Amino acid sequence: MDILQDLQFRGLINQQTDEQGLKELLEKESVRLYCGFDPTADSLHIGHMLPILILRRFQQAGHHPIALVGGGTGLIGDPSGKKAERTLNEKETVAFFSQRIKDQLSRFLDFDRAGNPAMIANNYDWIGSLDVITFLRDIGKNFGINYMLAKDSVQSRIETGISFTEFSYMILQSYDFLNLYQTYDCKLQVGGSDQWGNITAGLELIRKTEEDAKAFGLTVPLVTKADGTKFGKTEGGAIWLDPEKTSPYEFYQFWINTDDRDVVKYLKYFTFLSHEEITELEKQTAEAPEKRAAQKALAAEMTKLVHGEESLSQAIKISEALFSGSISELTAEEIKQGFKDVPSYEHIGEEIGLIDLLVNSKISPSKRQAREDISSGAIYINGERVQELDKVITAADRIEGQFTVIRRGKKKYYLIKY
Structure with a gap:
């Protein structure tokens, strides 16, 4: 089964620009693709996991992922999915966040893989030195105002207001795609469903700038929960990938508490279990939901992927101790994790x-x-x-x-x- 068939089985393709063209390209060559991550905090959270894992899936299929840290665009602010203007961070703050995110991304992608190593880039390297004349004459002239206004990310903000700063974000992200296309022959951009407008704008810039250009876009779906609450949020806030912000035990508990109605979907989205293993867990959930076999598999796979085997073992130990009441078997460090939010x-x-x-x-x-x-x-x-x-x-x-x-x-x- 090829990469696109696997993504289809998992329900991971929301939109793509040219399905047949991308299929033929992926069959013909090892493709460079990228996804961008703006440094808006000192850690990524599980809302970023789908795009990260898409890059990982493509790498395992023999392609070349580029994880792009938005050191430049992070100074501007993406209006996509936001109802109000972002608070702009200082340059030093964004640089600090960028380094933290680089470190986290390196846990999921293999930079030493023989044949198709991953790479990390920072768009501040080309946006930071971009002068306003070049920006307006060579890049901005390719974008019609009506074209930009029609994009959902802009249209949704017209009534509440959008600054020229955030309005220009689409152009800068498009320039990222063009730069990676020209420098690394990067032909595919992936991202969340809210990035569709920015991705297609980048393809339009490449088409206008490069002769006979072949580039593609693909988005993953918005992750939803059956009960209507927001995915990735708990009473304690966001579920972060940084163990100092969300402990491995809390991370494990988030997944173990997945609703029966969501668990098979999340197994497909987030784990690298085979189709046969997922189908078997789906059967077990239908026949014996009280055993929570699918939730246990999901929690184990995700905690191991993000925090490692040792942290997974520790999370399971804490969970079992709290269930059985065998508190004295826990270490002080495990007590800190398991009782972080108790009085x-x-x-x-x-x-x-x-x-x-x-x-x-x-x-x-x-x-x-x-x-x-x-x-x-x-x-x-x-x-x-x-x-x-x-x-x-x-x-x-x-x-x-x-x-x-x-x-x-x-x-x-x-x-x-x-």
Whole structure:
């Protein structure tokens, strides 16, 4: 099965400019293709995963991916998919973000692969030195105002307002495609569905500038959730690829909690499991959804891909410990991940009676309630039930000297920090 057939099976083709022409090109030669990533934050998030993995799929199929970091366009701001003007970042901030994103992209693409290594480029290298006369005479003259106004990314902003700065973004992205076409013979641009207008504008610039040009565009679909909520968002915010912003455990939990209605689609979109493996997991989901086999496979594949085998093992260990209540088996680092968002209390000092600790940390509202909670067996220390009213919390109750985990009832966890 060729790359386009695989993408079709996975539902990963939203739009393409010339299906037959691209098919013939990919069969004939090893094609250079690119996708751009603007540095709007110090980390990519899972909303970027589909385009990244498209590049990876093409590389595995023998083609040459170029990951383009928008060090130049990131100073301008893409109006696509935005209802209001972006806040412009300082040049130093964008340069810092660009380097962080370069480092992240290098985890997904193989820059040493024999025959078809990937490469990273930064469009600041050509946009940063572009003077205004050249921009207006040699590039801008190829774009009619009516043509630009007809693009969704501009049209959707006409009523709310769009600055000339963001209006010009389409021209700069088109220049990226032209530059990569001329410099590296890059013939295909891929991107999210919101990039269709920018991609086709780039193809139009290449057509007007280069004789007998053959270049193509392809977009991936917008990722949606069956329940109508936004993909990639939780109560805690975006799901980042940086483990300091979203821990591997949180990342794993995001995927394990996928709705049954979405899980097969996400297996096709995000994993490199074979068609046969996905079909089997789809069957298991239909026959025994309570076993959550597809969710476990999705969470494992994604966590391993983004964070590695060791982090996957750690995420599974934390999940199992929380499910079984075996908290004492976790390390301090695993406690930090697993209990990142639970209420916490910092205890300064040495030993303290359990009743006083429950009241001081607001786990129990009063000493009377604390005694009742302990007597009824509702209090657990590091996973172990405690019913002694005179229990004193000592150094022996601290995990690696840093934490004590208290559970009240079935699910209410609290973290005592030292």
